[in-house]
Amino acid sequence: MSVEAPKTHEAQSLTLSIVIPAKNESGNIKPLIDEIRSACDDGIDYELIYVDDGSTDSTFDELKAIRDDGMANLRVIQHQQSTGQSTAIISGARIARGQWLVVLDADGQNDPADIPGMLASVQNAHEQNPQVVGVIGHRVNRRDDIVKRVSSKVANGFRDMMLRDGIPDTGCGLKAVIRERYMALPYFNHMHRYIPTLIQSQGFEMMVHPVNHRPRMAGTSNYGVWNRLWVGLVDVLGVVWLKRRAKVIKVKQIL
Numbered sequence: 001m002s003v004e005a006p007k008t009h010e011a012q013s014l015t016l017s018i019v020i021p022a023k024n025e026s027g028n029i030k031p032l033i034d035e036i037r038s039a040c041d042d043g044i045d046y047e048l049i050y051v052d053d054g055s056t057d058s059t060f061d062e063l064k065a066i067r068d069d070g071m072a073n074l075r076v077i078q079h080q081q082s083t084g085q086s087t088a089i090i091s092g093a094r095i096a097r098g099q100w101l102v103v104l105d106a107d108g109q110n111d112p113a114d115i116p117g118m119l120a121s122v123q124n125a126h127e128q129n130p131q132v133v134g135v136i137g138h139r140v141n142r143r144d145d146i147v148k149r150v151s152s153k154v155a156n157g158f159r160d161m162m163l164r165d166g167i168p169d170t171g172c173g174l175k176a177v178i179r180e181r182y183m184a185l186p187y188f189n190h191m192h193r194y195i196p197t198l199i200q201s202q203g204f205e206m207m208v209h210p211v212n213h214r215p216r217m218a219g220t221s222n223y224g225v226w227n228r229l230w231v232g233l234v235d236v237l238g239v240v241w242l243k244r245r246a247k248v249i250k251v252k253q254i255l
Contacts, residue, residue: 016046016119017098017179021088022106023053027218029062032108033074039112044119047073049092050106054082086192093182101182103192105173108217110137118176118209125207126178133204134177136196137211138169167196167208174211190235203248 018036022029033048040046048071052060063076077091089103100119104110114137122135175195185191185198196206 014045014047014098016040016044016100016102017049017093017096018046018102018104018115019049019051019089019092019096020104020106021051021053021085021092022055022059023082023088024055024057024059025106025218026055026057026059026062028106028108028216029059030066031217032106032112033066033071035108035112036115037071039115044116047075047097049075049077049096051088051092052076052078053084053088054079084189086188086190089192090187093179096179098179100176101179102176103173104175109214110172110174111212111214114174114209114211115176118174118211121209122176122207129205131203131205132207133181134175134195134199135207135209136167136170137172137174138208139172139213140210141213165197165200167206169208170194170196172211177206193235197243201243201246201248203250 018040020032029050036048050063052063060076060078063074067074067076075095077095079088079091083091093101100123102115102119104112104115118135118137122132125132125135171193173192177195177199181199181202181204182195184202185195191198199206
């Protein structure tokens, strides 16, 4: 699957780019943006990039109205058709100008109030150890429905057995990664579920940070048993293949 991107890329000039992939999330747009502004407007230089991944509702119209109403740091990408969550994230990341990339789900289950603490924690860890290039949330108290809980438990158990990446909640949508490192990862559909393992395969580390988890604000989930459980089980085998073939470059010296 190819991902189209602008021909030019603006020089990075911000601390943070928040990327949100969204498909048919019209009821969640304004409430989530209000929470992001409340959490980040005071003290963080950031941009917010929404990727409307082929929505058939008013998602794009609502985003455009908020931008036209004066939110200058809101940027919106509209896909002609749905490409999937991983591709939508890459689409947003390609135009991002921040050193750090934060990704969160559009349904409101990730709490934007966790962003400043996560970012400060990973920035401090990166200063102490440059090999630490990201952080992923750990949803201590899950607020999912029964389908998500059961399928996630089975898929995560199989993933842990195969990948052994030491991450307790790789399915958490809230992550912060140095953008340069995120863009260096191998791209494939559903890659967003395996960011810690892919980071580790390149010789870097990701932290774990406890985060809040909430019920969906509005609308219905785009995921069911098939695309959450069975597809995930198949994907793990591909990630194992990538992990075994990854090579970590350790430069001794450059003259």
